[in-house]
Amino acid sequence: MTPRVPRGLPATRVLRAVRALRGTVPVWVVVGAAVAAGAVLLLAVGADPVVGYREIVLGAVGDRYHLGETVVRAVPVAVVALGVVPALRARVFTIGSEGQLAMGALASTVAVLALGTLPAPLLLAVGALAGVAGGALWALPAALLRGYARVNEILSTLLLNYVAGFGLLWLLRTALREPGTLTTPSSADLPEAGRIPTLLPGTRLHWGVVLVLVAAAGLAWWVRSPRGFALDVYGTHPALAARMGVRPAGAVVSTMLVGGAAAGLAGWVQVAGVQGRLYPSVAGGLGFTGLVVALLGGLRPAGVLGVALIFGALATGAEGLQVGTGVPASLATVVQALLLGGVALSAAASHRRLRRGAGERPG
């Protein structure tokens, strides 16, 4: 018997209904829908949505300390996200930030602990450079494989994330282990000179936030530079880019290395700015979130900064929610996922609207 494609499937009817919505979904509808879905989840676990959202807002921006926490959480995510923007603009989907961040954190911890007697400014520079180098080095194999052997970068970077995670665990259990840390192994504390100073007293907000602003400015400049434009073209029209003198392998390798360097820097920020030591979960989803933030931010520096702050607020607020009402903090992840999906849909709709508009004009 030959299976046939059934007609009039309910799913295809719904499909048609979604098509009817095409081009009519502005971003505020997406945000509203994500917030509403969060309210439904709150109701589902028996919490009052109004109380829940108030807890989230208070937990995120309610006082000076929590405001600081929101920014502290946004910083590494923003650094990772800004770093993957060039790769994503060139349509290179690197999902390796997680492992690169872990390797950057590892390299900077090793370097700072080894050179612990240096004065503060030098030690900070050592840490930052080691982080950059560690992240870029971990990105290198996947970059070369994609650039020269056409090995799918999504999968190679993903697989290397797990390898990095196990490598970090191994070193924390053996060479880097601080005796006395029993349950979760972690390294020795970084010397005070190697730590990023606090920016706002009474919070954990550190000077690393300046790094984000510098990186964003750098990215804004790069996007407008001829090279940035050429890579944009490479992403959408590779053949045309080749005529503009873009070497495909060069474009892939350089953008992936930039992404790795930024992720490694974010690793240093987490170690030297927040925890003061290396621990197994240092990446803790930051790499994945960074990718999401880059996409949601429309691959533009200002957008990335805004979304990173919103995500930081959501994560911090959801923790406040969990402490206050016992509602699981993973609510934030669900809302973030819905935002990403909704914005992708809305972007597709407006893209189509543009194309339709162009098609209607004669000539």
Next chain:
Amino acid sequence: MKLLTLAFWEVVLAGSVRLAVPLALAALGETLVERSGILNLGVEGMMIMGALAGVWAAVGGGSWAGVAAGAAVGALLGALMALAVVGGGANQVVIGVALTLLGTGLASFLFQAWIPSGRQGVGVSPVPVVRVPGLADLPLVGPALFAQNLLMYGTLALVPALAWMLRRSRFGLAVRAVGDDPAAAALRGVATARVRTLTLVAGGALAGVAGAAITVGYLGSFTDGVTAGRGFVAVAIVIIGNWTPLGALAGALLFAFCDSLALHAQSGGVVLPVEAWSALPYLVTLAVLVVTSRRRRAPRALGV
């Protein structure tokens, strides 16, 4: 247990087949989806939701209700992806990432709401193991091939069925046509949107069953992050399996063999850090990905 004894390899092989079942199920589903030209990076999210739904349903209805619930939840998420990608024309990679994020977040949320941390976890009795009389006692391969749960035999049966369907059936022809050139397929009267919707629903259902195959299949319980990236591994397996069902099975067995070896190697007395063993399956998969990258032929419209 020493490395060079028969008993050691018997245990390793039996473990590889058991661990390969969820990977193979997810990879078979993803093979079907990718043959229709869709790259689904949401497999991980579908798997973990299936894993949770499986345990939840198995508590009241037994292990088969768990498997069915996994399939249903996976199919639902597959339909959701079809809505966004086929209906809304959104970017497949982005929607896949969003679905993985949604699945992991929602599974964690619902699990904690169901069983708050600190409370005693829920255990269910796993899918029954069927011993083939006589054959199960064969040395070396007996426990691996003839003393497994019914999901494993079902997975084995699914491989030729899916291969036949893709190569010989009308629907399979439609799937391949849509995956290679949707525009030409549409011109020849293939309902491309419907074909892709169907493959996504079926692939989602298989990913959901794959998740349930971990929790209801052998673990008997759910923990946060229990799928541990297996969904992404399944996507890699599809590629190293060259988009064929048999290749998907082989890839799943390869990864699971390394995984099983890693689990048992410490007791085999091999002097390597635990973490090196744990990283082995990922490294081997990467190596195969690299080695086979030249001779592969992907569906031409994959990801478009």
